[in-house]
Amino acid sequence: EPHLRSNTVAVTVVVFAGILVARAPVDERIRYGIQLAAAISVGAFVVLVLLSRSHGVVGRLRTILAPHLPEKVVAPVFGLVEKFVQGLQVVGSLSKMLKVGLLSVVSWGLAGLAMWLYTHAFRLPVPWEAGPLVLVVTNLGGAIPSSPGGLGVYEFLTVMVLSVWVPDQSVSLGFAAVVHALSLGMGVGLGLLAAWREGVRLSVLSSPQLAAKE
Numbered sequence: 604e605p606h607l608r609s610n611t612v613a614v615t616v617v618v619f620a621g622i623l624v625a626r627a628p629v630d631e632r633i634r635y636g637i638q639l640a641a642a643i644s645v646g647a648f649v650v651l652v653l654l655s656r657s658h659g660v661v662g663r664l665r666t667i668l669a670p671h672l673p674e675k676v677v678a679p680v681f682g683l684v685e686k687f688v689q690g691l692q693v694v695g696s697l698s699k700m701l702k703v704g705l706l707s708v709v710s711w712g713l714a715g716l717a718m719w720l721y722t723h724a725f726r727l728p729v730p731w732e733a734g735p736l737v738l739v740v741t742n743l744g745g746a747i748p749s750s751p752g753g754l755g756v757y758e759f760l761t762v763m764v765l766s767v768w769v770p771d772q773s774v775s776l777g778f779a780a781v782v783h784a785l786s787l788g789m790g791v792g793l794g795l796l797a798a799w800r801e802g803v804r805l806s807v808l809s810s811p812q813l814a815a816k817e
Contacts, residue, residue: 623736654688725778729768737764757783
């Protein structure tokens, strides 16, 4: 189920990006590109769900396509497809998949609402979709190798998104720095609180014996 949750989250992020960019004053090619990516992501997810309901289909497709494609293409592509399909088969029922999808939408909706409240608190001259769009872009940017906590990448992407509405980059940078600090602070604080409630000590978390068990 962790693989299902992570892939569902990824699809949800791309779909949210496609919806939000429809109202953003960006170049038409960028808008259509993001919306095309969202449509392809949804279509691919649906196809993979259908494949997971039919046992052996992926193997037969690989057998049919293998003679016509290079092995360096077939092996990684079908390897990823098989892992995804196996993860969906472990879940078993469509009702669980729908629950995961619904929870993803709700959680991202709440996160988007929080980001909108941040923009409102800073009195930024932006429409309502600017906050959720910042959230989506910064999370997609998480795929970029960066420093711990995404320091630098988060701020750069936030300034880039807000530059559509806010010409003063110093204002956008201040917003990004404060919001990022709050996000990291809440994450670390809640993590430490949970560790304290569970009786877990920091010295134990860094011990070689615990790493070996994991």
